[in-house]
Amino acid sequence: MSKQQSPFAVFFALRNALEHNPATVYKAVYLGEMVDAVRRFGWGVECHDLDVDTPSLTKYIEVFLKSPSLILIWCDVHQARLAKQIAELAKKVSPETPVLVYGRATAFMPQYFERPPFDAIHVSGDREAAIIDYIETIGTSRPPAGWSIFSPEEKRYVRHQGQRLAPANWPVPSLVDLPLDKYAEFTRNTHGKDYRTRLAITVSKGCDFGCAYCGAPQEEGAIDRRRPISHVFKWIDESGFKKRSETLHLFASTLFANRTWMRDFCNEYIRRGDTFTWRGVTTIKSLLNEEIIHLAGKARCIELAVGIETLSRSHDRTAKSSISELESVIKMARNSGIRLKGLVMLGYPGQNEDDVLRLEEFAQEWGIMLRYTGYTPLHQLRSKTAVELDAITIESYDRRTYFDAEATDLSADFFFERIVRNGGYYVPSDMNALSV
Template sequence: MRILFVHPHGSNWMGAGNDITAIFNLMPPLGMLSIAAFLEARGMEVEIIDCYGTGHRGQGLVDEIVRRRPDAVGFSCTTSSFLEGYALAEGLKERLPDTPVIFGGAHACSVGVSLLDRFPAIDYLVLGEGEQTLYELAAASFRNVEKIPGVGYRRDGVGTLSAARELIADLDTLPFPAYHRLPDFPRRYALPLFSYPKAPNTSVISSRGCPYQCSYCDRSVFSRGFRFNSPEYIVEHLAYLNRDFGIRHVFFYDDLFTADRGRVARFCQLKEAQRLPVTYNCIARLEHVDAELLALLKRSGCWQVNFGIESGDPEVIKKHRKYYGLDEVQTKLAMVRRAGMRVKGLFMLGLPGESEESIRRTIDYALMLPLDEINVTKFTPFPGAPIYRDIRAQGEFDENWPLMNCMNFVFVPTGMSRDQLEGLYNEFIRRFYRRTRIHWGYTQMLWKSPGSILRFLRHLPEILAFEMKQRW
């Protein structure tokens, strides 16, 4: 059995102009790579087309899939890439009507089997963790699918779920992702500009799930449980990336890298003892942070810690996530800086209940914090998030899937306008980055992150061209 995995590009920008996001940030499709490695370890042939890395799109991509003549094709799609993936599936079905087409990923898991009632070119859905489900589907040659948990299929023409798939209890039983199936890894891939000291670099996921209940988070793939790789597995994973691909820095893309204190401490001790030449970034929750943990992170090679702050308005935070005192945020971030690591703050604008006044409080608050960098997303109500259920009662929602990528205001809270949100977003970015302290921080990147500077200069013509288009 030979399975071809396709990771469609979709819309990853703001609905107009050239998409230049790959210049700033291009990470490998880790979920797809994990499933591919699982199948490969059990004797199946796998191929991967990552459209972000190859540039394949449209009819040319259909031609390429047909040329390879796979036994089955699996698409992994976000909400914004789903319709592009489906257009490819339709083109494929016209050319290879007997080839099974399977869809998985965040959008399939959040919407569920109703997709089969609306999109006839899809034969099966893989819902939840995909490794064991897709293997069993392929091993059974797509027969008796109703007996395989985690499969969406049609019964009497209606989308139906076979049964819920149990979560993988021990993540250490999974092989490392099939990075080797990406034709230009790691050269083609890179973490966000100025977020790493060394290249080549990549991302790693060492846990699945989250026990928290933020209103805006989609947990439909891994659910609310929290499972993780052992410290020994993680260190071996980093050693493999360093040995086989020359990786010198990784970003732990886990929602809760620091959730289990014992795991993090053991990882730091092992990594420090082995003198593994790989630095890293991670995402932490403020309640997990203290001086002892930060010292461990720093000694083991942590370069940057990211924190989800979201808003500077206490009432907005209380409505959407576990509340954490705003004064304490400032104290914890200062501790990270004193420990010798960079600090990045993650914010979100346009949440239900926000107003111009609350967003301005967020902007003013962010300017007070000891942050080196920020990332500001535009709130997007994804189908699997708790807030999606009554989102239309809280404002105007344009459920245009290709634009649902956290880069467009598809939702406008009651009492606000889209133009108002865009203006506040631009003001936030402008006021944060047009400060002497931030400019000096980026000047230091000449010696702290020389690879970022070289990458920036290499793509300067494209960046300037985009800036000119935005102004006009």
């Protein structure tokens, strides 16, 4: 980078080949919020999302020839090899530009990236805190917190403990930097209908469930932390959100874990007279409160997704609640005008085909949608070496196509038919499949 050139960063979001929509909820959080963290330093930013941006290789070479100050790659586990390919090309063209990688991939298998061409691998603490600290340490001898950095003295990558960023300092989605028009076009081409982009803002971090296969506890910690409600509405008013979307996803591992925060949010929404709808993800047990569900419905919550994972016919309970608790929440949500969506893992340990059929019978009877993903033991990747990871088909660890016939009682036909049907949804016969 020449002395005259202003600092700028290039972000890459990698391609999700099986997605039926561009997953804009995640783009707003994992890409948009990280862009804002960089922009706070007065840096310029370029975003290249391979879901919707598929130029020739020449285009990316031209990007690297501009000698960016940083290249940041947001990477999921199944995208690791592609991230390495892009990083290798970047280093050939602009060898002095640091290449950083963050995302679910570095939470479950940081060792894969602890080798050239990567300069920094996010390993602990909040990702935005790590990015901020990396920029703050440029030109100093202090190692940035939260990153694994190669040490010439020790001739190996050394992991540096990360930090938690105070919620009042969390970055917000930088919508002007996201290719929102391309996202809308992507979905129109896929669904054949007009589409208003679903956007999101992080309102909470932390989950104390500690599910081994989930990256949230490791990435966010166990303690629930909440963004100030005034900051949420400030972003809503100033970001241009209302011009681009009718529905806001309140991004959180367990949205209703803090009922006081939810109560205050709903009351502020009602006081302001807002009209946008909103949704989120939470647990069944966090919704066992009629007053808070009713208030959420009054504040125009239209959908809540809850983790069911599986339903055992023999024990007649879900993985995380009793059937009676689930039925109670469905009734309260329905009475409040809120649609409930069950999150289900096909191939969940101990699950058989009869369990899945029982769950579909339940969903049809109670009128709730199910969203299927494939149980993928991402936590097992932590114990593998980089050489072992190179030897496996890491692309299959995508929560869609991962299928281990020896570890599940489901047949391949049974599994994959549900993964692709209606974009991975079970939709009751009296419900419109396009509404998902």
